[in-house]
Amino acid sequence: MTHTKPFTLYGDVASLGPNPIKVAIVLEELGLEYDVVPISTQKGEQKNPEYLKLNPNGRTPTLVDHSNGDFVLWESNAILLYLIEKYDSEHKLSVTDANEKYTLVQWLFFQSSGQGPYFGQAFWFRYQHSEKLPSALERYQEEVLRVFGVLENVLSKQEWLVGGKLTIADLSFITWNVPTFRYILHELKEVDVETQFPAFYRWHQTLCARQIVARLLAAQIQYEETK
DSSP states (O other): OOOSSSEEEESOSSSSOHHHHHHHHHHHHTTOOEEEEOOOTTTTGGGSHHHHHHOTTOOSOEEEEGGGTSEEEESHHHHHHHHHHHHOTTOSSOOOSHHHHHHHHHHHHHIIIIIHHHHHHHHIIIIISSSOOHHHHHHHHHHHHHHHHHHHHHHTTOSSSBTTBOOHHHHHHHHHHHHHHHHTGGGOTTOOHHHHSHHHHHHHHHHHTSHHHHHHHHHHHHHHHHO
């Protein structure tokens, strides 16, 4: 494939999937240009042999850095770490203190193990599972609220997750939170996120208001509404 930009991002940035757009947000926040090769998980394109040569896990996203010998990396949070280590010399989205670097990694681990899988299961049992299992859906809805509670506990004491500034740790959560607000929490009439998790909600709204985040999320929502 002929590339015109320093990076190629494989993944459907426009669709509801949270992980390719997460990488796109960080690329743009860092001012890095990239081409997108849409990979539709709904059509199973992530299992195509050519794509599996890049990503043997058969998931999205995958990033190719053409300025680094066509270096290939997959797993969204690994990609975020790579981008700040290699291309964030001004520390726009990273920290310099040694301990805070580990705290940043801690939050990325929590996002990838504590937020993503549980929020994803909430979507699965609400919209895709072959039979209705209220107990399973309730379990994962409760996990959504538990994760919100963890974030609320920290953000009630500080503005950002680490370093007193915006980092990739904060941005890593936003692309799961937005569809969860829209498609999972709207059914929980007893939950008022703004009232019950005010610090988390304020942080969420601040992230959503960032120009790049708002533009990419708006395009994603528009795509979903016109499907």
